[in-house]
Amino acid sequence: xxxxxxxxxxxxxxxxxxxxxxxxxxxxxxxxxxxxxxxxxxxxxxxxxxxxxxxxxxxxxxxxxxxxxxxxxxxxxxxxxxxxxxxxxxxxxxxxxxxxxxxxxxxxxxxxxxxxxxxxxxxxxxxxxxxxxxxxxxxxxxxxxxxxxxxxxxxxxxxxxxxxxxxxxxxxxxxxxxxxxxxxxxxxxxxxxxxxxxxxxxxxxxxxxxxxxxxxxxxxxxxxxxxxxxxxxxxxxxxxxxxxxxxxxxxxxxxxxxxxxxxxxxxxxxxxxxxxxxxxxxxxxxxxxxxxxxxxxxxx
Amino acid sequence: xxxxxxxxxxxxxxxxxxxxxxxxxxxxxxxxxxxxxxxxxxxxxxxxxxxxxxxxxxxxxxxxxxxxxxxxxxxxxxxxxxxxxxxxxxxxxxxxxxxxxxxxxxxxxxxxxxxxxxxxxxxxxxxxxxxxxxxxxxxxxxxxxxxxxxxxxxxxxxxxxxxxxxxxxxxxxxxxxxxxxxxxxxxxxxxxxxxxxxxxxxxxxxxxxxxxxxxxxxxxxxxxxxxxxxxxxxxxxxxxxxxxxxxxxxxxxxxxxxxxxxxxxxxxxxxxxxxxxxxxxxxxxxxxxxxxxxxxxxxx
Numbered sequence: 064x065x066x067x068x069x070x071x072x073x074x075x076x077x078x079x080x081x082x083x084x085x086x087x088x089x090x091x092x093x094x095x096x097x098x099x100x101x102x103x104x105x106x107x108x109x110x111x112x113x114x115x116x117x118x119x120x121x122x123x124x125x126x127x128x129x130x131x132x133x134x135x136x137x138x139x140x141x142x143x144x145x146x147x148x149x150x151x152x153x154x155x156x157x158x159x160x161x162x163x164x165x166x167x168x169x170x171x172x173x174x175x176x177x178x179x180x181x182x183x184x185x186x187x188x189x190x191x192x193x194x195x196x197x198x199x200x201x202x203x204x205x206x207x208x209x210x211x212x213x214x215x216x217x218x219x220x221x222x223x224x225x226x227x228x229x230x231x232x233x234x235x236x237x238x239x240x241x242x243x244x245x246x247x248x249x250x251x252x253x254x255x256x257x258x259x260x261x262x263x264x265x266x267x268x269x270x271x272x273x274x275x276x277x278x279x280x281x282x283x284x285x286x287x288x289x290x291x292x293x294x295x296x297x298x299x300x301x302x303x304x305x306x307x308x309x310x311x312x313x314x315x316x317x318x319x320x321x322x323x324x325x326x327x328x329x330x331x332x333x334x335x336x337x338x339x340x341x342x343x344x345x346x347x348x349x350x351x352x353x354x355x356x357x358x359x360x361x362x363x
Numbered sequence: 364x365x366x367x368x369x370x371x372x373x374x375x376x377x378x379x380x381x382x383x384x385x386x387x388x389x390x391x392x393x394x395x396x397x398x399x400x401x402x403x404x405x406x407x408x409x410x411x412x413x414x415x416x417x418x419x420x421x422x423x424x425x426x427x428x429x430x431x432x433x434x435x436x437x438x439x440x441x442x443x444x445x446x447x448x449x450x451x452x453x454x455x456x457x458x459x460x461x462x463x464x465x466x467x468x469x470x471x472x473x474x475x476x477x478x479x480x481x482x483x484x485x486x487x488x489x490x491x492x493x494x495x496x497x498x499x500x501x502x503x504x505x506x507x508x509x510x511x512x513x514x515x516x517x518x519x520x521x522x523x524x525x526x527x528x529x530x531x532x533x534x535x536x537x538x539x540x541x542x543x544x545x546x547x548x549x550x551x552x553x554x555x556x557x558x559x560x561x562x563x564x565x566x567x568x569x570x571x572x573x574x575x576x577x578x579x580x581x582x583x584x585x586x587x588x589x590x591x592x593x594x595x596x597x598x599x600x601x602x603x604x605x606x607x608x609x610x611x612x613x614x615x616x617x618x619x620x621x622x623x624x625x626x627x628x629x630x631x632x633x634x635x636x637x638x639x640x641x642x643x644x645x646x647x648x649x650x651x652x653x654x655x656x657x658x659x660x661x662x663x
Binding site: 068246247248249250251252275276277278279281282284285286305308310311312316319322323325326327328355356357359360361 | 368546547548549550551552575576577578579581582584585586605608610611612616619622623625626627628655656657659660661662
């Protein structure tokens with residue numbers, strides 16, 4: 064096993080987007096900007112800053128343009144945003160993005176409830192977005208949400224995950240994000256699903272996105288590492304939560320992920336202390352203690 | 364990997380001992396008895412009920428004899444207690460134990476500060492205990508604490524872990540518990556240490572004991588499973604904490620462990636719902652929410 068582990072991984076920070084969209088309290092624009100700047104200063108290579116969904120559907124991120132316009136771009140961090148459709152791309156175009164993220168699902172019911180569109184309909188919406196993004200030279204990632212289970216349908220077929228992943232790549236996504244939206248995955252399942260997706264898409268183009276809702280996120284990361292996956296999503300402090308399990312933990316915490324990678328001599332280029340500082344700043348704004356175990360151990 | 368994973372594991376419940384000895388609030392004897400009974404009813408095969416250390420040094424467990432005398436023994440659960448010395452064994456003898464646990468360390472400084480005895484001195488103390496326990500037909504496990512790091516010395520040599528493990532076996536311990544007392548281990552280290560200990564002691568006699576202080580406990584369990592280890596310690600609710608990191612998480616939560624094992628089709632014979640019920644009961648006594656992620660997801 065040790066021979067096959069990647070020596071370097073890319074940590075894709077989703078706190079400002081996936082984290083903040085699930086936070087109960089609204090965070091002022093200036094604080095979001097400061098949070099993103101602190102994450103960039105921590106050496107995170109890529110930060111998903113916000114989402115250009117309809118402001119009415121996710122009011123927490125209604126200030127997407129403003130945040131993107133105000134963040135500091137002096138460093139090497141690349142910045143992305145979730146873009147659901149043409150209208151979102153038009154808004155995003157103002158913001159000097161390095162890349163965009165598309166969002167679909169492996170579960171038909173989840174797709175309908177979450178985006179008001181069936182899976183194939185989301186692909187139709189993506190086509191002009193991908194065209195426009197490609198023209199602007201933007202990098203594209205595509206989320207396959209509910210890849211390990213759905214809050215409405217329960218089990219999700221591996222074939223559905225593979226099919227949606229393949230569609231995203233055919234459409235033009237450079238990276239497919241196999242996502243455990245509700246935090247139900249366990250390592251053996253991660254192996255099955257990643258094995259199956261890897262038959263169609265090279266591991267270097269697969270990212271894994273885990274929520275720590277049931278405590279298994281880092282074990283799932285380990286399973287992914289063993290299959291040669293080298294991009295993992297996380298959110299500073301374990302920000303966010305799960306709309307399907309009130310009070311539960313959110314994305315796997317960037318601190319916990321970096322601590323494990325450091326301990327395994329896997330490089331990420333991220334400063335653990337500075338991620339803690341970013342989380343500490345945000346927790347003073349939200350008034351909530353980060354759910355990151357590492358954060359609690361060093362700050363408690 | 365999947366071929367080599369054990370199909371069944373033994374979950375060794377340490378909540379009433381390792382958990383409660385680190386809880387800030389004192390739990391009444393009757394509540395401890397009820398907690399242990401609920402754990403046994405959940406199907407946990409073995410529960411470490413208490414510790415026969417000097418009551419002055421761990422007042423939380425000063426009622427060891429009473430708890431042991433009052434628990435329900437109708438089921439198949441075996442009950443153990445930590446026994447540090449001859450005096451402890453004399454007290455324990457009254458309590459119809461199925462087994463005892465010895466406690467030493469891989470770090471000389473930790474041993475001195477924690478037990479007021481160097482490592483070799485702890486072995487001298489163990490000799491009469493092992494003799495007495497063996498005469499009574501008691502099963503014996505031995506903790507090798509600070510096997511992955513020490514709060515005073517920092518790094519701990521793998522050779523020290525192997526040496527102490529071998530001593531314990533030579534002394535008469537049926538099981539050696541390689542323990543991450545302060546919750547610093549990461550999977551690659553688990554593999555190195557378990558690999559080294561396995562050269563001397565068969566994997567069936569090795570148990571792993573992780574604290575989730577930095578969130579890596581289940582990833583470490585996965586690493587252990589992949590090396591064929593099939594006994595893991597945990598505490599219901601993630602009870603306890605870490606005296607070296609106030610506010611931090613305690614032992615890996617039994618709920619989180621069982622959730623992961625269930626998801627991987629690894630049998631434990633433990634009812635997840637009933638462990639949650641045991642944790643819920645205890646949290647009403649302590650007034651503290653369990654740190655278990657699974658518990659929070661289903662109860663939050």
